[in-house]
Amino acid sequence: MIKRVNMEKKTEVPKGCQECELGSIQKTVTELKKNLRRTKRLRVALVGQPNSGKSTFFNSLSNYKVNTANYYGTTVEYHLTTIFIKNYEIELIDLPGIYSLNYSDLAEKVSFEILTNVRDEFKIDGIIQVVETSSLPHALLLTLDLLTLDIPMVIALNMFDEARIRGVNVDIQLLQDFINVPVIPTVSIKGENTLKCVLKLIEVIENTSLINDEDSVISNYSFNIKNGSLFYRASFSKEELRDVINSYKRLWKSMVKDIFDSTNCHFENCKLVPACLMNIEKYAPNMKSLANVRDEILKLKSNIIMSISSLVFSVQKPSPTFEDLIDRFVLNRFWGYLILILVMFFTFYVAYFLGNIIADKIDSVVDPLSAKVDDLFKDYGILNPLIIGFKEGFLGGIGIVIPYLIPFLFFISLLEDSGYIPRMMYLMDGFLKPLGISGRSVLSFVLGLGCNVSAIMSLRGLTKYSERIFAGMVIPFVPCSARTVVVMALVTGTLGVWWGLSLYLLSFLIIVTVLLLINKLSKFNHLYFMVHIPPYRVPSLKSIFSKIWLRFKTFVFTAWPVLILGTIVLSYLSYFQLDRSINNVFSFLTVGLLGLPQETGIPLIFGVLAKEYALVMLYSALNTDNIKMVMTNLQIFVFSVFIMLYTPCISTIATQVKEIGWKYTVISIILSVSTAIIVSFIISKLLYFMS
């Protein structure tokens, strides 16, 4: 079983017996030292193709929670955790999904470099390959590559229950015989057999003879590159397969050795691993002939895969499947777009509707409580701003942010897990290409509705540099959940649903215009699109709540304390009458250009930290619970437009710098601020004349 280190573990000590107590402590210390000496360290990588359930597998083994979803490329960087099993301290690494060791994007490159130890950062002692059972033949592409690394390995046939329902049958014993690697069926979402995989891997590592018997097998099999009749065989028999797989491994290795010996070619940053051959165009672009030989070996690889698949894997499914029938509507040229619009409308409308109900319930508790606090602490002099500021920040988080944030996150998580987002990519690709981005970017834009930070990080899954830059500069215009809170609480709550929706439409129009503009000015083009479409899945409540908690936690532990600190600072600024001078500095913008109350200056500054701060700080700065008493409808709308569009929050800026660099981040900020000023100014003047 999993043991977690508990250094504070106490032992029972008989009362009044000092010697016994000392003796007991010494014994415990000795035992602890012994245990520490006995503990062996292992580093285990969870490897698998995208969307095979690695992160769910990782979560089931650790207390650490990473995000999961039903689309390709949820994990774009590796995650680490340490677990203790038997007398092993195991560092478990959840790697980004990779189809084979021939990586094609930045996220896959991370996995490639760790597995081949290019970075000299991690030496992997063992691999658990997480395979989505329904697509076992496809996963064998990676399995064959991993076998060439000669690292002890176990295969987890994940989502085994779902595969059974889908009519998939796998002959596990035969598969094990062919690849000489233990294969264990798992259901990681229920934690079934995940621990068993780790225990089995330990066994394999302890008994390396289990994996190192290839030489004896290969010695019976005469094979060399020049006399490779195997290349032209379309399939192999049961008896031949294991030998052929070992030959395949040996072939890669001998080729790498040949290249090193004959050409003195050094694959920059790449260790002597067969995998580097897969990336021959990247590492040795002048060795074209080698690429041809490599292609021949790939042919052998595909023949091996097809042969194994035909013997161990079968699917019995009706034609057309239920999924095909749903897809006929979802991808239909008329119904598909109608469904897309309805899904997005439903997401926002129901989130707003539920948010309103929750907000009303919370208000009925919070308002009397707030009044009581005001009464209780009105005569506390210099401490008064501290208490009132704390109260406003704390209750602002509960009463204004949480009611709208949770329902919205619920629906976004539902979308992520259903498998609908990749279909949106297919539907939208045709519209997006003239804007300089492909359908693959849709994922980042949908993620942006939750949080711009994770959206920008997901750009690592895009293969085109230009597309990453384009999307990275424009994603800050996508209304994230923080801005949705502002829209729902401030605009929809006070002006009505259609005013709220018009803000989303405005964001959409601005994104399209900015993309068109950048695309026109730049020389980037040629956007091609290839993406896997996962099966539809009924989202599990456990997974959805875990996702909500992950994102909600960021608000509770990161944003909320800053929000409370912010309201305290504002209270003191107001107490010492400094707020007016700060607001004066910004009055040329707030009062002069946008026609807003002067008090909106400070909330705009706080909005740079996180957009929802601007909302809570606005209530605090205007010292009101009812915004309509102090601002006109026009001012509320203009303020919200400005908040939606102006500079990305500080976390987004930091992520932009990391992912697209300083130059493009600065351009993006200038673009956001100038768009916010121009659009808000035009809207304020337009609405003023119309009214």
Added chain:
Amino acid sequence: MESIEKDKIYKIKEIVRDKPSYMNYGLIEDTLLRVIDKSSDNKNFYLEVIGFNRKIAISVEFLQDIVLEEVSGDQKG
């Protein structure tokens, strides 16, 4: 690529270049593809890679590197 029709099955005869990248998506010579859907402008295709039990969406530009052959009814099995 206008000739690729919905609901028909095609065999990959040859992949002209960058085989490893195509392989990542299960596109290997001799595998069968079923066309589930194609966009109205013939720019995107939604395919099932039959042997791999996978579905992919792919731009027409990628398909231009693949030589396809329509499979008649008796060859599908």
